Amino acid sequence: MSGRSRTTGPCLTAARSGLSRRTAMTFTATHGSGRHAIVIGGGIAGLSAARVLTEHFDRVTVLERDKPQSGAEHRAGVPQARHVHILLAGGEQGLEALFPGLREELTAAGAPWGDYAGTSLINFPIFRLPHSTSGVEVSFASRPFREYTMRCRLERGGRVEFRHGVQVKGLVGEGHGVSGVKIRDSRGEDVLRADFVVAACGREGRVDEWLAELGYSTPREETVDAALSYSTRWYRGPRSLSRYNLVVDLPTPPDLPRGGGFMSCEDGKWFVTLMGIAGERAPLDEEGFNAWVRNLRFPEVWDLVQKAEPASPIYGSAKTENRHRHFEELKRFPDRFVALGDAVASFNPMYGQGMTMAVLGAMELAACLAEQRERIGGPSLVGLSRRFQRRLARVLQSVWGMAITEDFRWSATRGERPGGISRVVGKYMDELMNTVPDDELVFQKFVRVQHLLDPVSALLAPDVAGRVIERATRPVRAGVREVVGGLVQQVGG
Numbered sequence: 001m002s003g004r005s006r007t008t009g010p011c012l013t014a015a016r017s018g019l020s021r022r023t024a025m026t027f028t029a030t031h032g033s034g035r036h037a038i039v040i041g042g043g044i045a046g047l048s049a050a051r052v053l054t055e056h057f058d059r060v061t062v063l064e065r066d067k068p069q070s071g072a073e074h075r076a077g078v079p080q081a082r083h084v085h086i087l088l089a090g091g092e093q094g095l096e097a098l099f100p101g102l103r104e105e106l107t108a109a110g111a112p113w114g115d116y117a118g119t120s121l122i123n124f125p126i127f128r129l130p131h132s133t134s135g136v137e138v139s140f141a142s143r144p145f146r147e148y149t150m151r152c153r154l155e156r157g158g159r160v161e162f163r164h165g166v167q168v169k170g171l172v173g174e175g176h177g178v179s180g181v182k183i184r185d186s187r188g189e190d191v192l193r194a195d196f197v198v199a200a201c202g203r204e205g206r207v208d209e210w211l212a213e214l215g216y217s218t219p220r221e222e223t224v225d226a227a228l229s230y231s232t233r234w235y236r237g238p239r240s241l242s243r244y245n246l247v248v249d250l251p252t253p254p255d256l257p258r259g260g261g262f263m264s265c266e267d268g269k270w271f272v273t274l275m276g277i278a279g280e281r282a283p284l285d286e287e288g289f290n291a292w293v294r295n296l297r298f299p300e301v302w303d304l305v306q307k308a309e310p311a312s313p314i315y316g317s318a319k320t321e322n323r324h325r326h327f328e329e330l331k332r333f334p335d336r337f338v339a340l341g342d343a344v345a346s347f348n349p350m351y352g353q354g355m356t357m358a359v360l361g362a363m364e365l366a367a368c369l370a371e372q373r374e375r376i377g378g379p380s381l382v383g384l385s386r387r388f389q390r391r392l393a394r395v396l397q398s399v400w401g402m403a404i405t406e407d408f409r410w411s412a413t414r415g416e417r418p419g420g421i422s423r424v425v426g427k428y429m430d431e432l433m434n435t436v437p438d439d440e441l442v443f444q445k446f447v448r449v450q451h452l453l454d455p456v457s458a459l460l461a462p463d464v465a466g467r468v469i470e471r472a473t474r475p476v477r478a479g480v481r482e483v484v485g486g487l488v489q490q491v492g493g
């Protein structure tokens, strides 16, 4: 079977993103200081953005505070990478457009891949995903390995320089824009100049403070916290230990706050991750971990834990709230600077959206840069930054809505509740989820939206809505038929 994805999402083709193999023009600042772009952070967002920038700048420098890695190792700067990281098909297609053949590289190293539903067992709140072919294919790799493969690609490409052990401390302003960054490394403090700066410094990144230092306003920040915690242990064992790539029993509101499952990865590695929500703490001790696994609704997880070899301690994480910094609302925003990935919006990880949104953000940047050329007809970046942040916000909007609507199924969730229309949509989604197990078309459409291949609006299309409404009103219609039948009998009698 080919390693290329067979599902082609409309929003992720290289053509739409403006990506090409050759670049007609490189961008420079209006002061023309040398066709150089800087990316702050070497995570998924930073690596994706760096790849996009190689199409438009002669030189790209990725500044990463972590020390260099010799392989797919854990890094202190991304503590979440110890936990299971599922990449949705929307992110996978985006990465294939940026790094053609990436999935082949992963699978050559033993990362399993296959039909998402056909190789998984998943309990969502409300329904169990049918274990049948969904037409959406995904690969299963650890986060460090996926990131390492991307980094190697960029290093081989020759236009990206990685500088490790470099902490960015702030931005350098010039006129209405940014012209570089302030850094600290083992040699002390310095300034690096660039024509364009991308902040991809993750959930803890302090872009708002850096902007404030240059005299810009602080963006509004939205936080929705479902008090979710993770605990994860890695195991080793052959692929034959399970017929599934992924087994997940998600916590189910209102009274089942415990969940967990496993994912198979490259190199005979398995992640077992447990989730506790609404304040329920996922266990960090072996006894508690095993007891929790034994109580999951899928016995396959306990079966795996018994057969596989533990290969790590139990890691915990509780930094899981949804956080959205609304840079797009700022009246003034500097030219020659953008922010993306978790630095702008981070999500409750249970829905597996973070990496995909980081990749989609980079794709949006590619589209904006390509458009800039056509609009301006010259190598200027004026106006691009604000346009990008607004477009990114539009990409984020519906996914943010999906994530927080799910979180507010838990009464303990803190934050600003979505308004009236979201409640109506939430009720419709409940009915839709009840329909998924019995209706092939609704099932396939749901999976495509869940994987961010199609917009949420695809679930409101007449063919889907008709089936959902038909199912939801079936008991009412049956009741009316019964009443009418009874009346007819009485009248007839």
Ligand SMILES: Cc1cc2nc3c(=O)[nH]c(=O)nc-3n(C[C@H](O)[C@H](O)[C@H](O)COP(=O)(O)OP(=O)(O)OC[C@H]3O[C@@H](n4cnc5c(N)ncnc54)[C@H](O)[C@@H]3O)c2cc1C
Binding pocket: 040, 041, 042, 043, 044, 045, 046, 063, 064, 065, 066, 076, 077, 078, 080, 081, 083, 084, 085, 086, 087, 088, 166, 167, 168, 169, 200, 201, 202, 203, 205, 230, 317, 319, 320, 340, 341, 342, 343, 346, 347, 349, 350, 351, 352, 353, 354, 355, 356, 358
């Ligand atoms: C427990 C947990 C589980 C998750 N599971 C999933 C999942 O299953 N699927 C999924 O898609 N997402 C998941 N996520 C989310 C995912 O990890 C992030 O959304 C994704 O990594 C975003 O990438 P990023 O590049 O924006 O940020 P990060 O991956 O956090 O990378 C930021 C980088 O910037 C560097 N950096 C930060 N500040 C500076 C500075 N000042 N100078 C230099 N370098 C700096 C950091 O060292 C780091 O390398 C999970 C998150 C958590 C917490």
